[in-house]
Amino acid sequence: MIASVIVDVAAKQTDRPFDYLVPEGMREWIEVGSRVAVPFGSRLIQGFVVALSDTTEMERSRLRAVDHILDIQPPLTEELVRLGRWMSERYLCREITALTAMLPAALKAKYDRVLACASADVGKDRGDLSDRAQSILAWLTEHGPVSRDRVLEQFPRSESELKHLVREGLIVEQQLVKDRLQVKKVLTVYPPEPPEKLEEALTQLSARAVKQQEVLRYLLEHPEPIPMTELAAVLNTTSSAIKALAEKGWIAIRPAEVLRDPYKDRQFKRSKPLPLTEAQQQVFSRIREAVESGKRHAYLLHGVTGSGKTEIYLQAIARCLELGREAIVLVPEISLTPQMVERFKGRFGDLVAVMHSRLSHGERYDEWRKVQTAEAKVVVGARSAVFAPFRNIGMIIIDEEHETSYKQEESPKYHARDIAMWRVEQHGATLILGSATPSLETWRAAIEPLSGEPELIRLALTERVAGRPLPPVTLVDMREELHSGNRSMFSRRLREAIEERVRCGEQTILLLNRRGYSTFVMCRSCGHVCQCPHCDISLTYHRYTRTMRCHYCGYGEREALQCPQCESPHIRFFGTGTQRVEEELVKLYPGIRVIRMDVDTTTEKGSHEKWLRMFRERRADVLLGTQMVAKGLDFPYVTLVGVIAADSILRLPDFRAAERTFQLLTQVAGRAGRHDLPGEVIVQTYAPEHYSIVSASRHDYEMFTQRELMERRALGYPPYSRLILITLSHPDLTKVMKAGETVAQAIKRIWKRQWDEQAVYRMQQTADNELTVLGPVTSPIPRIKDRYRFQCMVKYRGDAASASAPAIVKLAVEEAERGGDPELQLAVDVDPYMMM
DSSP: OEEHHHHHHHGGGGGSSEEEEEEEEGGGTTOTOEEEEEEEEEEEEEEEEEEESOOSSSSGGGOBOOOOOOOOSSOOOOHHHHHHHHHHHHTOHHHHHHHHHOGGGSSSSSSEEEEEETTTTTTTOOSSSSSHHHHHHHHHHHSSSBBBHHHHSSSSTTTHHHHHHHHHTTTEEEEEEESSOOEEEEEEEESSSSTTHHHHHHSSOTOHHHHHHHHHHHHHOOOOOEHHHHHHHHOOOHHHHHHHHHHTSSSEEEEEEEETTTTTTTTOOOOOOOOOHHHHHHHHHHHHHHHHHTTTEEEEEEOOOTTHHHHHHHHHHHHHHTTTTEEEOOOOOGOOOOHHHHHHHHGGGEEEEEEOSOHHHHHHHHHHHHHHTTOEEEEEGGGOOOOOOOOSSEEEEEEEETOOBOOOSSSSSOHHHHHHHHHHHHHHHHEEEEEEOOOHHHHHHSSSTTTOOOOEEEEOOOOOOGGGOOOEEEEEEHHHHHTTTTSSSSSSHHHHHHHHOOOOOOOEEEEOOOOBBBSEEEETTTBBOBOOOSSBBBEETTTTTTEEOOTTTEEEEOOOOHHHTOHHHHHHHEEEOOOHHHHHHHHSSSSEEEEEEEEETTTTTTHEEEEHHHTTTTTEEEESSGGGGGSSSOOEEEEEEEETTTTTTTTSSTTTHHHHHHHHHHHHHSSSSSSSSSSSEEEEOOOOTTTHHHEEETTTTHHHHHHHHHHHHHOOTTTEEEEEEEEESSSHHHHHEEEEHHHHHHHHHHHHHHHHOOOHHHHHHHSSSSEEEEEEEEEEEEEETTHHEEEEEEEEEEEEHHHEEEEEEEEEEEHHHTTTOTOOEEEESSOSOOOO
């Protein structure tokens, strides 16, 4: 048997399968998707089996053998192995990078250097070896392979003997492949078989051994295995009393594997399906028919905020489970609140596995194992949960599908929506993309599909549940506030509205998409702005820690008391961050209770849950935060939403700025008036006439899309074209500029050659098949971490260009890399969402 293995070396030269012989004893165990340790050069490294056959193009005598299998059950299914190959072609990344992205961090290999004897009978005929050297060999034969430090710990001051044994070839250095994390095991008490032995033990115990008698009586009543610490806690005894019984042979204490459950201390009240409105029932019927058909279907569930999309998801999943199939539910990371988890756990109990970044590595690993072993049938998680190793997927749901967090910004730069589309095709499953503000790419695919695109059907929910109205939105022009003498960050309308809510005992959510105290620090004498020394970006002032920090590289320094350039004391903090808003609220409304949620206040594990639970229990009047307070929250007493600076995203150098502004305003507005109390939204802006802000104030998605799609079509931006962003960085400005020119010229040259050579391209109109290169130009942030940054943008449309563009970019990037400059870094992003 020959195994084709992708090895754990992310380099161009190794981005292909290597053939290995499978030893006879492994043939029953090894499968496509197995993780194996294989010799590669002088090292032993991790690899993934991507194919098995009985033929090879190499001479069998030259093939090396698989060293050992790392898992009894393959961590990847055959389908996920095929997906890895597709991702490497689609996103121009190494295949090993795609495969490892599918696994929890615990299964990403860790390599340890160890010492072992060269053979089992090594040193037996060597009379020239000292007694200590012989002792080292004997010990290593019994205990090896082990680390060098452990050998020296066992044989102190034996460095010279150890070095001599290595030089003579009697001891060899090897590389061990280990997981970063092991399964969790706890000491567990096992009652004897049969249980009658416990009664016999009770008669033999001394009358003074009261605690031991309590342990035996408890085990008689509860004969199942129990962790020793739990048993000691239940009986208020010590572990020594339990161990004494084990020493007498009456009970057994052995390590037992346990799953780390992040929700073991939470009780989830079981919920029943809610009655659906007529509109919900129509949508649910369409989805249920699709699930029952067992064929691929894709739907855009376009429902206003509060229209009951989640209940449709829950009932569709229930039908999916009845059919013996599995479901994946993706939600944005910041929307994965305890409230969301409670809805799914309350409906499906232990069948739900939850995966997100706020879990520890061990907890995420054990949740993943519940999926792998089929204990869980539903996965609820952020972006990477789309890779759940299910074998019979019936449904994938992407809630708030417009969210940019579904696009990964590190290699492989995949979009979860694309992965979901690919997987439902393989499984004959149903895909649901849910949003009140769908991305324009998804919207166009539903209403104006291009030839060859898979069908995407739009289902609409135009009203909130129980006929509750969408909250009225008031736009406040902050230019007029300034002219009337109000220099505060709060308009008079917003200030009065907050005061009224505090008086009535109702709650307010305030959104400001900037953390920190102020956005930049400037000298009013000479105009100097305090900047990061490693990045071309201004430092943000954080009042509580009295530091100025760079939000790109993490650099920090103490607050400036005078200008570092002219030494003037007239240094001031400009702009507004969440810390400053919090301070102003406390000044304006003495006694007001404010919870601030941003990156600075939610770093500790469990902090999201803590703040949101406090707000739900009405232990705060105002929830103030960045984007994380805009989505997925449902609080019955929130009747006011205030947006401090609605146009903060609008000014970014990004063609999606208007779309993101509209989506954020619509989403945060949807947090108000979701229950019996009516809601109100106040939006403060310096651009009240901008169409994205006007459309959001009217809750009019179609008004916005008509104007925005017209702009995109005129400029040739997505969804009417596709983009590939190539970012180059180097410590030397001249070298990065030269590399950028090399890439741009190579792309143009290769495209022209293909166009000239292939008659089929010439037959098509140029307007339908365009490929243009924009740049190279400096990136919007020209320097990060002392590296200068340039970028090229490839814009293309048409079948011929779409088929060729990724391959052309790959060839051009390889041409630039052939210069051999180790300091040059190139990153390719297909269909980019982040232009900075």
